[in-house]
Amino acid sequence: MLAKRIIPCLDVKDGRVVKGIKFRNLRDAGDPVEQAAIYEEQGADELVFLDISASIDKRRTVVELVRRVAEVLFIPFTVGGGIRTVEDIYSVLRAGADKVSINTAAVQSPKLVEEASAEFGSQCIVVAIDAARLEAESWEVYIYSGTRPTGLNAVEWARKVEELGAGEILLTSIDADGTQRGYDVELTRRVSESVSIPVIASGGAGTPFHVYQVLTEGRADAALMASVLHYGMFTVRGLKKYLRERGVPVRTA
Amino acid sequence: MKVVVLDYAVGNVFSIVNAFRRLGADAVLSFKAGAFDSADAVVLPGVGSYPAAMSRLETLRSYLDGIVGSKPILGICLGLQLFFEESLEGGAPVRGLGYLSGRVVPLPPSVKRPHMGWNQVFNIGSSELLEGVPDGSFFYFAHSFYASTSGEPVKAFTDYGVRFPSVVESGGLYGTQFHPEKSGRVGRIVLENFLRIARR
Secondary structure: OOOOEEEEEEEEEOOEEEEOOOOOOOOOOOOHHHHHHHHHHHOOOOEEEEEOOOOOOHHHHHHHHHHHHHHHOOOOEEEEOOOOOHHHHHHHHHOOOOEEEEOHHHHHOHHHHHHHHHHHOHHHEEEEEEEEEEEOOEEEEEEOOOOEEEEEEHHHHHHHHHHHOOOEEEEEEOOOOOOOOOOOHHHHHHHHHHOOOOEEEEOOOOOHHHHHHHHHOOOOOEEEEOHHHHOOOOOHHHHHHHHHHOOOOOOOO | OEEEEEOOOOOOOHHHHHHHHHOOOEEEEEOOOOHHHHOOEEEEOOOOOHHHHHHHHHHHHHHHHHHOOOOOEEEEOHHHHHOOOEEOOOOOOEEOOOOOOOEEEEOOOOOOOOEEEEEEEEOHHHOOOOOOOOOOEEEEEEEOEEEEOOOOOEEEEEEOOOEEEEEEEEOOEEEEOOOHHHOHHHHHHHHHHHHHHHHO
16 A cells, blocks of 8 residues: 655755754764664655755755765655756756755746656656645645745646646645644645645644644645654654554555 | 666666665666676666657667676666556557567556555565565555556566556566665665676
8 A cells, every 4th residue: 555655854055954853962963964864764755855045056065965865865855945947957856866846936937847847757846835825715825935925826726737747746834834733734635635646745743643634634645844853752753653553554664 | 796777868867876886786877888798787767758768778779689688687667667568658659678568558547646655565475676575565656657467577566546567577677666776675675686686
C-alpha cells in the first residue's frame, strides 16, 4: 500500500540551515548535510529545503548545497525558494535534487510549469500554493512568501497547475502556518478532492493528532512540518508509530 | 568495477552515479559509444520522457544491443520501461528497445498520478536484485506509466490501482520501476546486489 509521507522542511540561507534541528547536540547546527542525515536516520520519507537567501549569487550557493546534500542522502529531496526559470530548475536537478518547488513564478508565468514539466517530467515539478481563507469556503492564493494576494482562488489554481503539468502540490495554509494549532483540514480536503495529483499539506502542525487529522480527514498524501520536529516536540519515528497504531499506512524503514 | 550511466536525458542523474560511487564502484556519466567497451555494467537512469530518451538512444542503439546478455544492464524507472516493445507515453505509441515483450501504459485514472512516494514490493523470492530484502519492503516510486507484461521476467510486483511489475530480470537485463538510489537502506541493498551480479 502506498504510504503517507512525513516530510521535514529545513529553511536555508546562503547554504546554511537557519531553521532546523535545535534539540540535539549538533556539531554544526547550520550544516544542511548533518541535519538531512539525522532526518533520514529518523525515518523521514523525503526532505524539503526552502532557500530563503536573497544574495546575487543565490543560484551558485543553492547548487552547491544540493550537491553536498545529494552526496549523503538516500531519500528524495525537493528544493524551493526563488526558482524562476527553466535554467534554475535544470541546475538544481542536475546537481542532484529530485524535485523543485515553484511558487511565485508559477503564478506570474504559468508557462514555466508547462515547459518545465514537459522538459523534466511532471514527477519533478512541485507547485507550492500559499493560501489564506477569505470566507467560509474560499481561499485566496498569495505569492512573495505570503505577502501579496493574487485574487486567485486556491482550489481553481490547484486544478490549473495540474492541467499545466505539475506532478504534486505543496499546499500551505497561511492562516495555520506557525500557530501549531493544526493544519487547515478543510482547505487540504478541498484541494485534494479537486485534483488527481498528490497533495502535501503544510502549516500548523503542533501534535501527532494534527498530522493524523490532515492525512485522514484532510485526504493529504503527505504532511510537511518544520518547528515541531526541529524543536523535538515529537520525532519522525514517534509520529510514524502514532500513525501506524491508528491505521494510517506509513513506511517502516 | 566500472559502471556507465547513460546520460540520455536531463534530470537528476547525479544521485545514481553518486550512489554507485559510495558503494565503491567507478561510476561515470557518459553518452559515448566508446564508454561501452570499458564498462562492466550499464545503467539506464530514470529521468526524462520515453520519446525523448528513445530518440537520443537511437545513435547508441547498436552498441546497447551488442552488450545485452554479456554485460548486465540496470534500467531504473523509465529505464525499465525502455526494455519493452513500446510505450504510450506522449500519446501515440513510441517504439522501445524491444528486449522484453510488453507495452508501457498509463496507470489507471482511479488512482492519483504520478504514483509518488513509498510503496511495497511483493513476491521478491526469486529476484537476484532483491536478495536479502524482506518481502513487502517499501521503495520509492515516481512514475505515471508502467510496463504491462507477464511471465518469467517479472520478479516482483507492486499494487497501485493495478498490479504492475516493480522488478524485472531476464538474460542480463535488470529493471526496477522504483528508484533504488532514493530508497534508503533497502535501495542500497539492490544496488549492492547489482554490483555483485556485475562482478561475476
